[in-house]
Amino acid sequence: MSVPDPSYYIQKTAYKGFGLFAKRKIFRGELIISEQPLFTYDRDKNYLTHQIEEKIKILSIEDKSLFNSLFDCYLPKSPTPIGIAETNSLPLGSFSNIYGIFPTISRINHSCVPNVYHSWNCFKKFETVYALKDIEKNEEIVTSYIDLYADRDTRKNQLKKSFRFICCCQICKNDSSNIKKSDIRRKVLNQLDQEIALFAFKNPEKAIIKGEQLLKYLKDEDMYYLANYVGRIAYDVFQIMLTNIKTNKKLSATIDIWARLVIENFLICSGNYDDCNLKDHLEIFANKF
Numbered sequence: 001m002s003v004p005d006p007s008y009y010i011q012k013t014a015y016k017g018f019g020l021f022a023k024r025k026i027f028r029g030e031l032i033i034s035e036q037p038l039f040t041y042d043r044d045k046n047y048l049t050h051q052i053e054e055k056i057k058i059l060s061i062e063d064k065s066l067f068n069s070l071f072d073c074y075l076p077k078s079p080t081p082i083g084i085a086e087t088n089s090l091p092l093g094s095f096s097n098i099y100g101i102f103p104t105i106s107r108i109n110h111s112c113v114p115n116v117y118h119s120w121n122c123f124k125k126f127e128t129v130y131a132l133k134d135i136e137k138n139e140e141i142v143t144s145y146i147d148l149y150a151d152r153d154t155r156k157n158q159l160k161k162s163f164r165f166i167c168c169c170q171i172c173k174n175d176s177s178n179i180k181k182s183d184i185r186r187k188v189l190n191q192l193d194q195e196i197a198l199f200a201f202k203n204p205e206k207a208i209i210k211g212e213q214l215l216k217y218l219k220d221e222d223m224y225y226l227a228n229y230v231g232r233i234a235y236d237v238f239q240i241m242l243t244n245i246k247t248n249k250k251l252s253a254t255i256d257i258w259a260r261l262v263i264e265n266f267l268i269c270s271g272n273y274d275d276c277n278l279k280d281h282l283e284i285f286a287n288k289f
């Protein structure tokens, strides 16, 4: 089921195949698409081709033709079911082996400066797409296929290997001195991200400082609008503060600010924070002061 009166349209692009575009101005935090999968499959299984072919067999005629119309980046001239599935499938949750085929969301092209975030809503069983920033009428709607803490060459190699294209987004085609600066900042982001987990138990004060530094680097790299990244960092810091609240009140003095940051950013990128383990705690602290 899609949102009634969609705010997007699908159109052929100059060099990216089809893409999704804004039919009108879309605002940050707006739900753009909510879509059920045509079918799902277990990507961990060896007999992948057989599994996908069996799933296609039981689709309705319309759904079969929808599936067959999707792009195969591996064999574009003579698409195969496995090629179409591997070009377009999305995991149902961050670490899931179960992947789904979503005919409309599959048309969204990649950018390392995405303007939307897609994720699986495990309660409603829909893949949703929310706007991370205001999107102007006729602007292309773009998502990220990869980890954006990676440097330019790593991003380029991943996209080439998995999706067979060279990214020409505004940060990938920057001049070399700007790319160098961006790569250094992303390397630091990656390192700080790992250090939060490393210090969470043995030195929580330090882990919180790493979280604050992460947000600063995200701002410097113009990534602070990425509510999925900001929300996750804030959630990590909130969790550390909550764990230590009884033993170290000073350490958790700003817990309300972090709780609000989690809620605000989770709402923007996925419209809810229902699947958070700490939902009740978040609400209590966000409203406490």
Ligand SMILES: C[S@@+](CC[C@H](N)C(=O)[O-])C[C@H]1O[C@@H](n2cnc3c(N)ncnc32)[C@H](O)[C@@H]1O
Residues within 6 Å of the ligand: 015, 016, 017, 018, 019, 070, 071, 073, 087, 088, 106, 107, 108, 109, 110, 111, 162, 163, 164, 165, 166, 167, 168, 169
């Ligand atoms: C999931 S599909 C996206 C929709 C696709 N363009 C279509 O026509 O259906 C992924 C494929 O789109 C193309 N694509 C996505 N983002 C691109 C980009 N930024 N530049 C060039 N091609 C891109 C690549 O061929 C990639 O393998």
